[in-house]
Amino acid sequence: MKSRLNNPVLAKEVKLRFRSSKSFTGVLLYLLAMCIFVFGFIYITTSLAGTIYFKPSESVILFSFLTFIQLGLVLFITPGLTAGTISGERERQTLPMLLTTSQSSFQIVTGKLLSSVLFLVLLIIAGLPVYSMVFLFGGISPVLFLKSLLFLIVTLLAIGSLGVLFSTLFRRTTVSMIATYGSMLFFTAVIPFLFLIIIQVNQFGTMGITPPKSYIGHFLASINPEIFFASLLGAEIGMGIQEMTQVTFPLWIGYLLFYGMVTIVSIWIATKRLRVNIKKHK
Template identity: 60%
Template sequence: MKLNINNPVLSKEIKLRFRSPKSFNGILFYLIVMCIFVFGFIFVTMSVNRTSYFTPDESFFLFMLLSFIQLGLVLFISPGLTAGVISTEREKQTLPILLTTSQSSFQIIAGKLLSSIAFLLLLIFAGLPIYSLVFLFGGISPLDFGLVFLFLFVTLFAIGSLGVMFSTIIRRTIVSMIATYGTMLFLTTVTGFLAMMFAQLMSLSTSAVPTSFPAYFLASINPGVLMASLLTPDIEEAITSFTVIDFPIWGTYLIFYLSITVLSLFIAVKNLRVNMKRHK
């Protein structure tokens, strides 16, 4: 079956990746673990509560746990999948051959990015039937479901684009991975710590109407904070009332990470053939 995509790099990479038995074994293992977790959670909850039913509140809590598990999957696997796509070609000395083809720099970068995150996208889609079990018990609306997955896709493409950018501008794969994981850890942990620090400084302010844009911005670009605010709107209301900035944090998150995606891909495309241009 042919891929209806006019990008030979993407077609070749996807065929090589998904023809390996390891890919399907990985998906099977992931689904088995997810099923054990979901049914184990339901069984333990009913056993502890000594009931024969699962309440909507418990279903919503299960949905929150699954959402954060998916977020962790995106954050910690995306750098490993994308941070070596170009640097590995350079280390194998196959990048010059790839650059002599008729493919443009954007086609090569886009093909490498999409083929690298395709496996993770497949994992997310494969987990949809397990996610849908929460609808049997109530407590979850289709809007919540859609927002969480839209958030995961935006985050996945942003982290993946950063990985491709570092893989393009850094010659060594291990250094590229360290840079990508370091950036991911900064966005997920350091931003949260700095947001709390600025919020604490703001609470000590003597201004009549104190505002703290740094605290608001750092909290808005933190994936964990946004995930929690999507699942619990009270968190967003608390951030808005505390920082006195009436702008939805999901809007700031979307603008920031879409900008990161576009900028990272632009830098990767511009630097892919930089050595060739120097020798002209």
């Protein structure tokens, strides 16, 4: 049992990644940027209001900004960290050596995935003291804070697993990176556009009459990170989506189920295809 939990690939990748000073320099710069943004926001807000105190309503706005900054960090940096995990080994011609070890394909895939996303997890955890400063001014509950952190990690694992999947399927890192960023843009840009179209078509010609239920529209809203996090931060947004789609199914359940399935299926396919591609191109 202990040998199954032990993952030498993960241990090696973590040591190599955090042995360099660049990782800690990146954490330092990220924290400096977070501090500048938080204290700058507080200074500008109090200066414009002509007061010396920070209101709870303004604290909610600051928390929302920080959450979407964290979400943008996850969405745009994760593909760059994971899209070259397997294809990079293949390009350096070190993948056949890795496959001759006693490590299973699942251990290799999960080790590469976790070692890549751990840096972003470190950034999120390192920023928690700055991120939690909003509690000093009120307006934010610890439950909302924990929910935001949980769904950030769920999103991080899903996008990261897609990066590892494409890195396994494609031989070139450039192609896998394009596919990963394309998938991320589809979820973040194309899906909200389709959601608006479906809602407009669904409400066309109703003229005050309650529109029919739109399960497709509700599904698209639940799997879009921006719409979901907006509904998480503001209950009125979630209620508005339920009114537009006439579906009362909680968005957070759909989000967890969908991205949980994306993570599981991506890891499963990557595990199955890892050694197949090697045999095919011998």
